[in-house]
Amino acid sequence: MKSYQKLSTDVSRISEAEEEGADGKPLCHQKLSAWWLGGGLLTVAALLSGVTVWVLGQIWWDQHGISYWSKCTSVPENRRFDCYPEKNVVVTRELCESRGCCFADGEMPLDRINGVPWCFYPPDFPSYTLGSTNETDLGLVGFLTRETKTYYPKDLEKLQLRVEFETDSRLHVKITDATDPRYEVPLDVPQATKRAENPLYSVEFCKEPFGLIVKRRLSGTVLLNTTVAPLFFADQFLQISTVLPSTFLYGLGEHQSNFLHNLEWNTLPLWARDVPPMESYNLYGVHPFYLLMEKGGAAHGVFLLNSNLMEVALQPAPALTWRTTGGILDFYIFLGPDPNLVVQQYQQVIGFPAMPPFWGLGFHLCRWGYGTSNKTWETVKAMRNFQIPQDVQWNDIDYMNGSRDFAVDSEKFASLPQMVEDLHKHGQYYVLILDPGISSVQPPGSYWPYDEGLKRGVFINNTEGKPLIGMVWPGFTAFPDFSNPTTHEWWLENLKHLHAQVPFDGLWLDMNEPSNFIDGSTEGCSKGDLDNPPYMPGILGGSLSARTICASAKQSLSVHYNLHNLYGLMEAKATSRALVEIRGKRPFIISRSTFPSQGKYSGHWLGDNQSKWKDMFWSIPGLLSFSLFGVPLVGADICGFSSSTSEELCIRWMQLGAFYPFSRNHNTQFEKAQDPTAFSPAARTAMKAALELRYTLLPLLYSLFHRAHLQGDTVARPLFFEFPKDEATYAVEKQFLWGRVLLVTPVLEPGADSVIGYFPKGVWYDYYTGSSVNSSGESLKMAAPLDHINVHLREGTILPTQKPGGTTWLTRRNPLTLVAALSQTSTAWGDLFWDDGDSLDTFEKGDYSYLVFNVTQNTFISTVLHSNTEATYITVDKLSVYGVREEPKTVTVSGKNWPFTYLANQVLYVNNLQLPLSQGFSVRWM
Ligand SMILES: *[C@@H]1O[C@H](CO)[C@@H](O)[C@H](O)[C@H]1NC(C)=O
Ligand SMILES: *[C@@H]1O[C@H](CO)[C@@H](O)[C@H](O)[C@H]1NC(C)=O
Ligand SMILES: *[C@@H]1O[C@H](CO)[C@@H](O)[C@H](O)[C@H]1NC(C)=O
Ligand SMILES: *[C@@H]1O[C@H](CO)[C@@H](O)[C@H](O)[C@H]1NC(C)=O
Ligand SMILES: *[C@@H]1O[C@H](CO)[C@@H](O)[C@H](O)[C@H]1NC(C)=O
Ligand SMILES: *[C@@H]1O[C@H](CO)[C@@H](O)[C@H](O)[C@H]1NC(C)=O
Ligand SMILES: *[C@@H]1O[C@H](CO)[C@@H](O)[C@H](O)[C@H]1NC(C)=O
Numbered sequence: 001m002k003s004y005q006k007l008s009t010d011v012s013r014i015s016e017a018e019e020e021g022a023d024g025k026p027l028c029h030q031k032l033s034a035w036w037l038g039g040g041l042l043t044v045a046a047l048l049s050g051v052t053v054w055v056l057g058q059i060w061w062d063q064h065g066i067s068y069w070s071k072c073t074s075v076p077e078n079r080r081f082d083c084y085p086e087k088n089v090v091v092t093r094e095l096c097e098s099r100g101c102c103f104a105d106g107e108m109p110l111d112r113i114n115g116v117p118w119c120f121y122p123p124d125f126p127s128y129t130l131g132s133t134n135e136t137d138l139g140l141v142g143f144l145t146r147e148t149k150t151y152y153p154k155d156l157e158k159l160q161l162r163v164e165f166e167t168d169s170r171l172h173v174k175i176t177d178a179t180d181p182r183y184e185v186p187l188d189v190p191q192a193t194k195r196a197e198n199p200l201y202s203v204e205f206c207k208e209p210f211g212l213i214v215k216r217r218l219s220g221t222v223l224l225n226t227t228v229a230p231l232f233f234a235d236q237f238l239q240i241s242t243v244l245p246s247t248f249l250y251g252l253g254e255h256q257s258n259f260l261h262n263l264e265w266n267t268l269p270l271w272a273r274d275v276p277p278m279e280s281y282n283l284y285g286v287h288p289f290y291l292l293m294e295k296g297g298a299a300h301g302v303f304l305l306n307s308n309l310m311e312v313a314l315q316p317a318p319a320l321t322w323r324t325t326g327g328i329l330d331f332y333i334f335l336g337p338d339p340n341l342v343v344q345q346y347q348q349v350i351g352f353p354a355m356p357p358f359w360g361l362g363f364h365l366c367r368w369g370y371g372t373s374n375k376t377w378e379t380v381k382a383m384r385n386f387q388i389p390q391d392v393q394w395n396d397i398d399y400m401n402g403s404r405d406f407a408v409d410s411e412k413f414a415s416l417p418q419m420v421e422d423l424h425k426h427g428q429y430y431v432l433i434l435d436p437g438i439s440s441v442q443p444p445g446s447y448w449p450y451d452e453g454l455k456r457g458v459f460i461n462n463t464e465g466k467p468l469i470g471m472v473w474p475g476f477t478a479f480p481d482f483s484n485p486t487t488h489e490w491w492l493e494n495l496k497h498l499h500a501q502v503p504f505d506g507l508w509l510d511m512n513e514p515s516n517f518i519d520g521s522t523e524g525c526s527k528g529d530l531d532n533p534p535y536m537p538g539i540l541g542g543s544l545s546a547r548t549i550c551a552s553a554k555q556s557l558s559v560h561y562n563l564h565n566l567y568g569l570m571e572a573k574a575t576s577r578a579l580v581e582i583r584g585k586r587p588f589i590i591s592r593s594t595f596p597s598q599g600k601y602s603g604h605w606l607g608d609n610q611s612k613w614k615d616m617f618w619s620i621p622g623l624l625s626f627s628l629f630g631v632p633l634v635g636a637d638i639c640g641f642s643s644s645t646s647e648e649l650c651i652r653w654m655q656l657g658a659f660y661p662f663s664r665n666h667n668t669q670f671e672k673a674q675d676p677t678a679f680s681p682a683a684r685t686a687m688k689a690a691l692e693l694r695y696t697l698l699p700l701l702y703s704l705f706h707r708a709h710l711q712g713d714t715v716a717r718p719l720f721f722e723f724p725k726d727e728a729t730y731a732v733e734k735q736f737l738w739g740r741v742l743l744v745t746p747v748l749e750p751g752a753d754s755v756i757g758y759f760p761k762g763v764w765y766d767y768y769t770g771s772s773v774n775s776s777g778e779s780l781k782m783a784a785p786l787d788h789i790n791v792h793l794r795e796g797t798i799l800p801t802q803k804p805g806g807t808t809w810l811t812r813r814n815p816l817t818l819v820a821a822l823s824q825t826s827t828a829w830g831d832l833f834w835d836d837g838d839s840l841d842t843f844e845k846g847d848y849s850y851l852v853f854n855v856t857q858n859t860f861i862s863t864v865l866h867s868n869t870e871a872t873y874i875t876v877d878k879l880s881v882y883g884v885r886e887e888p889k890t891v892t893v894s895g896k897n898w899p900f901t902y903l904a905n906q907v908l909y910v911n912n913l914q915l916p917l918s919q920g921f922s923v924r925w926m
Helices: 008-019 041-063 068-073 093-098 339-350 373-385 416-425 448-456 485-501 560-583 613-628 647-657 681-696 698-711 869-873
Strands: 129-135 139-145 158-167 170-177 201-206 211-216 222-225 232-234 237-243 248-253 266-270 287-293 299-304 310-315 319-324 329-334 363-365 392-395 429-434 470-472 475-478 506-509 589-591 603-605 663-665 736-738 742-745 754-759 762-766 772-775 778-783 790-794 797-802 816-821 828-834 849-856 859-866 875-882 891-893 901-903 907-910 921-925
Touching: 170 339, 248 266, 248 613, 287 310, 287 339, 287 613, 299 339, 329 339, 339 613, 363 373, 363 681, 373 392, 373 416, 392 416, 416 429, 448 475, 448 485, 485 560, 506 560, 560 589, 613 647, 613 736, 647 663, 647 681, 681 698, 681 797, 698 736, 698 797, 698 828, 742 754, 754 790, 772 778, 790 797, 790 816, 797 849, 816 828, 816 849, 816 859, 849 869, 859 875, 875 921, 891 907
Parallel strands: 222 237, 363 392, 363 663, 392 429, 429 506, 506 589, 589 603, 797 828, 816 875
Antiparallel strands: 129 139, 139 158, 158 170, 170 329, 201 211, 211 222, 232 237, 237 319, 248 287, 266 310, 287 299, 299 329, 310 319, 470 475, 736 742, 742 790, 754 778, 762 772, 762 790, 797 816, 828 849, 849 859, 859 921, 875 907, 891 921, 901 907
């Protein structure tokens, strides 16, 4: 029996000795980077001496009687990598030692899921060894081999490691089976052709045990070091760990969690799941991407391109462990160095988001349980009567006949076609819900979607090769296999039939995890390894089939086990193509389940939240996370989905929701109405004001979406993206920016008449009055009466605004007001992207206008960099300049004297300009 006594005084000595060779250099740290490859003998010699030192070290340890247990105690608590992550197992010493791991002393923990692991790897736990490597055009390849088996079945004994220096800021590391191909995520990723010449990173390896070390060359910061724990690559258990250079970690969705992750033994499961958002469990979408802020303000990102069930374990070392149950280890590392660039570089791999139609940025209204199209129509009319802006009306599943897709209830929703026609006549739009489950029980011949689907073999099959049957809203259903191109054709034809009946403009894809009210199928699931993998991450329900279909189900591209997390992405892709085909305009799609590259096809709403103050707050971390995931078109259900809202909550939520990139008020059935017309006149007025503010700001929002589409800029932006050196911004999740321009500080608590917000260093202007505050980087308290949301303009920006109308169709014809917020050196800049708002690929075809606005030396200049006819339809009517320190004596507009107003709070107004947007102009004040 070994002794596990702690010898704390020995700890530091032992760990130092283990990490360093005789010359003080870490043993496992010989440079094998690609630059080294040509460098030959010297390094081989160094390696050999390293090995010698290691061997001598072992002898030294033996002579000094250092045994196995001291290696265990040498591992500091925060560096314990969990050797027994199995859930719901009481780990005994026997179980732990049977894996060759260290068992810690002390009491058996009651809850070890979130605690320090009691069973952890010793530093010499067997792993893979890197053999010699060969240089390739883009980097290098090498083999990883292991001699011993792990405690999981089907270890892969020989792996191929491929390292590619794809761009100066992007490194690609791929580890897979050296002999047989394995499942890989079918994503169109860019293929580099030329090796990066001046990479921001360097790559080194530890040969035995294998480890990958990635450093930022400029600072020497170690971004990744996977030597800290053994690599596992069994058929259904792949694990790799790394230390992190800081605790400022973001991303890894979809979860209800703080924006800045907690690294105190926090494990995040990733598996698409239909559940009302709850903390620490897996939700609707899967995004294995993180962004990390390093000391000093540089940022990097890591994307694991893998679609299997996985979990990410975070620990305070700080360190991170990926555990996935299939596929390969395919990593992209993005070096930034600023966070905006990291997210752009990520989207260069997964794809940039689609440009939404302009109307998609208007206000959307929905509820489950209008019950009839007449009632839906009445709501639209009430909104018009109160002149509250609304662009889009939606219906939930109650429009369907028997909750079946593509079948409209011809009694309760008899007037639906007329309603949609009326919406279109008013420049408004209509969006319908669709669920993937296709009703399978009606008599043959009565429901084309199922009959035809069967005939064409578009459904997911069970292991016996028959359509897998589950249960969703219509009762028993089959599930379309969107990995099959035939299914896309069939889906398109169904949508065409529906569109001929109800000319919808956009689609809402719900229940696409895919959700199933019975676990697996009507016949349960198989007993095999796919339905019961040897390792089960801690997902809700504890089983792969919990509230979804069997993992063993067959899809044309692979088994559902591999494709589950891609279901929402593939459905959105099929739907996006269908909408283009049917309408010939930009598709508008909102999807519940999402995966990397989703932004190319759809936006996302944050799921079935409740009408609670806390849920309103959680929406902000949700927004910001999806900004990192390349899905900028995102918002939560304004006023909350389930349970009843209060008037106060709904006012505050409408104010915040006016700043969601995707702004929709949505309610569940049987709850009190919560659309703006349902409240008191005062509440209605406040909600209308919030929406008019949104409509006023749409030229900015639209331009931000253009930049998102063009290069992956974020729309709803975390503060630290703009102030990466200010650590006080790292945990801000109650405020956010629109681009670099506007700071939004909503009230998130009941009974408040003020709000505290953080203002990074610099001058900030009150959006409404132009009054300024010069912040030293501090939290400030502001008045926030119930009818007011605090919005501030950042110094040095120019904001294009437009007089709001009842719809974006009306707003888009109104004149612009340009608001310049001067920096401390009296400069500012901004831009405007403008096109017809709905045609496909306007930017790609050059059919757009693009303007840049600059202020220098008391002169505002509008420069038209690209123009089309759209810019000739609108005028610039007003210029507001915030922060003009001295009262001007004269103002000239393109050389001519012009009347103006100057206010004591250093605001200059120049009105009645009526300048065509399509021509450059200048305004000068002296
Ligand atoms: C390296 O090249 C040699 C010679 O062509 C080959 O035998 C070996 O398999 C290659 N190694 C790897 C890791 O590809
Ligand atoms: C990587 O981690 C190993 C194991 O903890 C350590 O010995 C080595 O010094 C680390 N390398 C770097 C560059 O930090
Ligand atoms: C609302 O949903 C989003 C995402 O699904 C989640 O991030 C947020 O935490 C949810 N809020 C609550 C408390 O349910
Ligand atoms: C619903 O569909 C069934 C079967 O096609 C049809 O007989 C029935 O009339 C429809 N009912 C309504 C209300 O549309
Ligand atoms: C809807 O309104 C129309 C026109 O007022 C009326 O004829 C029809 O009966 C109504 N339908 C329902 C289902 O209430
Ligand atoms: C499912 O079964 C149908 C026949 O029932 C067949 O046409 C189809 O190709 C099968 N699909 C898959 C992915 O196996
Ligand atoms: C406007 O200002 C920006 C930022 O300072 C600068 O990059 C750009 O060249 C300027 N454009 C014009 C047209 O003056």
